[in-house]
Amino acid sequence: MNLHLLIHHPPFSNRLQKFDDLDMKLLAELTKDGSISVPELSKKLGINASVLYSRIKRLVKKKLIKKFTIVVDESLLGVGVKASIGVNRDPKLKDTIHKQLMATPEVTSISEVTGRFDIIVNVQTKNLEVLHSIVIEKLGKIDGIINTETFVELQKTDKDLVYSVV
Numbered sequence: 001m002n003l004h005l006l007i008h009h010p011p012f013s014n015r016l017q018k019f020d021d022l023d024m025k026l027l028a029e030l031t032k033d034g035s036i037s038v039p040e041l042s043k044k045l046g047i048n049a050s051v052l053y054s055r056i057k058r059l060v061k062k063k064l065i066k067k068f069t070i071v072v073d074e075s076l077l078g079v080g081v082k083a084s085i086g087v088n089r090d091p092k093l094k095d096t097i098h099k100q101l102m103a104t105p106e107v108t109s110i111s112e113v114t115g116r117f118d119i120i121v122n123v124q125t126k127n128l129e130v131l132h133s134i135v136i137e138k139l140g141k142i143d144g145i146i147n148t149e150t151f152v153e154l155q156k157t158d159k160d161l162v163y164s165v166v
Contacts, residue, residue, distance in 0.1 A: 017062055022047065024163040026055055027064075031161060034068045079124045081131050082153040085139065086117035093144030100142045106134050117149070128152070 025045055029036060038056070042049040059065045074082075089097050101107050101121055109122045121139070125131045135150055 017064070019059075019064065019165060021165060022055060023059060023064075024165055026052065026059065027163045028161075030056075030065070030068075031163075074124060078126050080127050081125045082156075083123050083125070083131055084151045084153070085121040085123060085135065086149040086151070087119045087121055087139070088116075088146040088148075089118050090144040090146060091118075097142055097144050101139070104134070104138050106130075106138075 022045075026041075029041055029044065036044075038049050038052050041047075042052055045052070056065070087097075098110060101110055104123075106123045106125050107121055108124055111120045111122075112118065113120050123131065123134060125134060131150070131152070135148060139145060139148055
C-alpha cells in the first residue's frame with residue numbers, strides 16, 4: 001500500500017515559520033512512505049524515536065503536514081483517461097460555475113491560473129467516449145463557460161520532492 005503525505009503550502013503572505021534540517025529529512029521520508037513506523041524512521045535517520053514523535057506532532061500542529069493519506073491506483077477502479085480542461089468563463093458567474101464543476105463526479109480538481117485560460121479543470125474518466133460526453137454534455141452546458149480546450153494525459157511521471165530549509 002502506498003501512503004501519501006499532503007503538505008500544506010501556505011500563501012506567500014503568511015509569516016514564514018522556522019523549520020530545520022531534521023524537519024526537512026522527516027518530510028522527505030514521510031513523503032516517500034507515510035506508513036513508515038516511527039521506530040523504523042528512528043533507525044533510518046539515527047534519531048531517537050521520542051524526538052521524532054514530538055517533531056511529527058509539531059509539524060502537524062504547525063500545519064506544515066496537513067494530513068496523512070493514501071495513493072490509489074485509479075486504473076484498478078476503472079479510470080482509463082485523465083485530462084486537464086482549460087476553461088474560459090464569464091467572471092460574473094465564477095462562483096456558480098465553480099459549484100457546478102465541483103458537483104460533477106468526474107472532476108478531481110480546479111485551479112485558477114494565469115495565461116490563456118481562467119481555470120484548469122482536471123477530470124478522470126473510464127474512456128475517451130465518457131470524456132467527450134463530460135466536455136460536451138456537462139461542462140458545455142454550464143451557463144457562463146465560454147470555451148474549453150481539452151488536454152488528454154498520455155503519460156505521467158511523478159518526481160520525489162526534495163525539501164530544504166529556506
